[in-house]
Amino acid sequence: MKPISTVVLFLFTVVIFSQTKKVKEGIYRWADHPVKFSENRESRIILAGTSPHFEYLGIHASTQLKGAKPSTLHANEDIEELIIIKEGEAKVTFDDQSKILKAGGVILLLPQQLHSLENVGDGNLTYYVMRYRSKKPMQIERGLSNGGSLRLNPDDLVFKPSERGGGRPYFDRPSAMCERIEMHTTQLNKKGPSxxxxxxxxxxxILMLSGQTEMTIDDKEYSGGAGDFYFINSGSTHGVRNPTGEPCSYFAFKWY
Structure with a gap:
């Protein structure tokens, strides 16, 4: 891996602006974030600031329209990324190998990992990008020894049924920026709490994939649907539930 830093200008501005701004707990709705347009691309800034374990945390969504040029190989010097494919098909390249990821695909990119994403589907490619820097010193060797960067499709994983529905475990491991980062999907087929x-x-x-959920965070009530997500701070009491009985599904990922 080789440290090369390429950052879109508006994202760099957000990083500088948000150095002391705490990320608010609660719900972030897909429809509430304005779209920035450029040639064959769209971007939405969702949040940026600090969190209990990160001196910087930013989340945005990017769309490569059909026919968009692929991103060039690039890396982040001291930022780790978690990328989730929302729709479309992405050709993801790193370590001189490429893999096609579909909706529900996940990429964990260690700092200094050269990578590129290309829209290879018949329509638009949209993905969420979570970028973060730990308050503790970065530990590249810890990330490498626990699996390095990775890319996963839902079909790579075993669905584990449960009484209420089921889910898929994606990973549970240390990384360069986290002592522990864990990710899974949950499906709820019945009305009631997870x-x-x-x-x-x-x-x-909690990132909603389909259906409707309700969430309680420290006695405050929220509700959300596909594309929305809930942000829960360390130490906050919380619980998610299916309010309708119609199937719903979501990503859950947490870290310290």
Whole structure:
């Protein structure tokens, strides 16, 4: 891996502006974020700021329209990224190998990992990008020894049924920026809670894939649908539930 830093100008501006701004707990709705247009691309800034474990945390969504030029090979000097494919097909290249990821595909990119993404589907490619820098020193060797950068499709993983629906475990490991980062999907086929309200040291995001959910975070109530996500700070009591009985599904990922 080789450190080469390429950052879109508006994202660089967001990083500078948000150095002392705390990310707010609650819900972030897909429809609430304005779109920035450029040649064959669209971008949405969703949030940026600090969090209990990160001195910088930013999330945006990017769309490569059909026919868009692929991003050139680039890397982040001291930023780790978690990328989630929302729609379309992406050709993801790093370590001189490429893999096609579809909706629900996930990429964990260590700092200094050369990579590129290309829209190879018949329509638009849209993906979420979570960029973060730990308050603790970066540990590249820890990330490499625990699997390095990775790319996963849902079909690579085993669906584990449960009484309420089921889910897929994506990973649970240390990385260069996290002592632990864990990710899975959950499907709820019945009305009611996924589990009892609880709290933990990790900060967590619930990203809605389909259907409707309701969420309680420290006695405040929220509701969300596909494309929306809930942000839960470390130590906050929270619980998610299916309010309708119609199937719903979501990503859950947490870290410290």
């Amino acid at each position: 589990h009892a309200p609880h709290k933990h040291i990790e900060t967590e995001i």
